[in-house]
Amino acid sequence: MPPILALALTFAFIIVAFVLERQRNPEVTSALWIPLLWVGFIGTRFPSQWLGASGRVQSAAAYLEGNALDQVVFLSLYACAIFVLVQRRASIAVFVRNNKWLTLFLFYCLASVLWSDYTWTALKRWIKVTEHVAMVLVVLTEPNLKQAIDRLIRRFSYFALPMSVCFIKYFPGLSRSFSDWTGEATNMGVTTNKNALGHICFIAGIFFIASLLRTSKSYGDKKLWYLDLLMVVFVAWLLMIANAKTALVCTLLGIVMILLLTKTQLGKN
Numbered sequence: 001m002p003p004i005l006a007l008a009l010t011f012a013f014i015i016v017a018f019v020l021e022r023q024r025n026p027e028v029t030s031a032l033w034i035p036l037l038w039v040g041f042i043g044t045r046f047p048s049q050w051l052g053a054s055g056r057v058q059s060a061a062a063y064l065e066g067n068a069l070d071q072v073v074f075l076s077l078y079a080c081a082i083f084v085l086v087q088r089r090a091s092i093a094v095f096v097r098n099n100k101w102l103t104l105f106l107f108y109c110l111a112s113v114l115w116s117d118y119t120w121t122a123l124k125r126w127i128k129v130t131e132h133v134a135m136v137l138v139v140l141t142e143p144n145l146k147q148a149i150d151r152l153i154r155r156f157s158y159f160a161l162p163m164s165v166c167f168i169k170y171f172p173g174l175s176r177s178f179s180d181w182t183g184e185a186t187n188m189g190v191t192t193n194k195n196a197l198g199h200i201c202f203i204a205g206i207f208f209i210a211s212l213l214r215t216s217k218s219y220g221d222k223k224l225w226y227l228d229l230l231m232v233v234f235v236a237w238l239l240m241i242a243n244a245k246t247a248l249v250c251t252l253l254g255i256v257m258i259l260l261l262t263k264t265q266l267g268k269n
Contacts, residue, residue, distance in 0.1 A: 003170040010166040017158040020224055024154075025147035031084045032148055035135040038077050039156050043200060044190040047073045066124070074131060081134040088141045095137070106130065157204040161234040164189025164197060168241060187242050197238060198247025205235040206254040213262050 041047060048067040096103045109126050116122035142148035167175035168187050177188050186194040208231045239248045 006166055006170040010162050013162055014159055021154050025151045027144035028147050028151050034077055034080045035138050036155055038135050046070045078131045081138050084138050090141055153207050160190055160200050164238055165234055194242045194244050197242045198244030201235045201239050202247045202251045205251040208232050209255050210258050
């Protein structure tokens with residue numbers, strides 16, 4: 001199959017998966033696109049890496065300064081998240097009261113900027129950390145929290161998993177890296193290294209196995225069940241092709257725990 005056709009079919013599959021997912025989680029607002037895009041960039045590649053504009057860092061100064069495109073994209077998503085939280089009247093006082101230790105840690109990190117050798121860089125890193133909090137709060141303030149979390153994980157997986165398969169099979173130049181020490185080739189999919197791909201497979205594998213066990217008998221539309229099953233197949237193939245042994249072991253242990261918990265729950269019922 002020509003690579004361009006494979007990529008087009010992959011995008012078509014992702015669109016269909018997103019449409020089917022809307023049937024499962026209808027009570028989610030469009031604001032969830034903000035953390036979804038943020039997680040998408042964090043979990044796969046930064047915007048500059050997707051556009052092939054990053055490359056290797058040439059100097060320490062360039063590393064400290066960061067990439068301008070990445071900064072613009074992430075700050076824009078951050079600003080959108082803050083806007084949504086203001087519109088939803090999210091209370092800072094409530095956040096501080098419910099997260100005292102996290103708030104103390106953030107203030108300590110902010111204070112550490114004062115004695116840092118690289119004050120401006122440290123401040124930018126601190127702002128980057130607070131982005132995590134803003135994105136989490138956008139999800140937590142959704143009208144239906146359960147559906148919001150479900151959509152976030154599903155849509156990220158619906159993009160990352162099939163795109164990784166497509167990249168590895170048809171675009172090896174974009175999905176393969178080589179060890180600086182041995183020159184050994186490894187498959188990384190849409191991420192930047194095989195361990196990052198393993199992390200995605202671990203999270204998605206646990207999630208979709210649990211989903212299959214929880215809802216297989218209650219699906220009104222079997223297409224949704226088969227879609228979950230296909231994601232599990234993608235996870236299994238990517239774990240083997242990436243040779244991510246740690247992620248594979250963790251995924252298998254997680255599946256065993258889910259099966260044991262499911263059996264225990266059925267026994268109580």
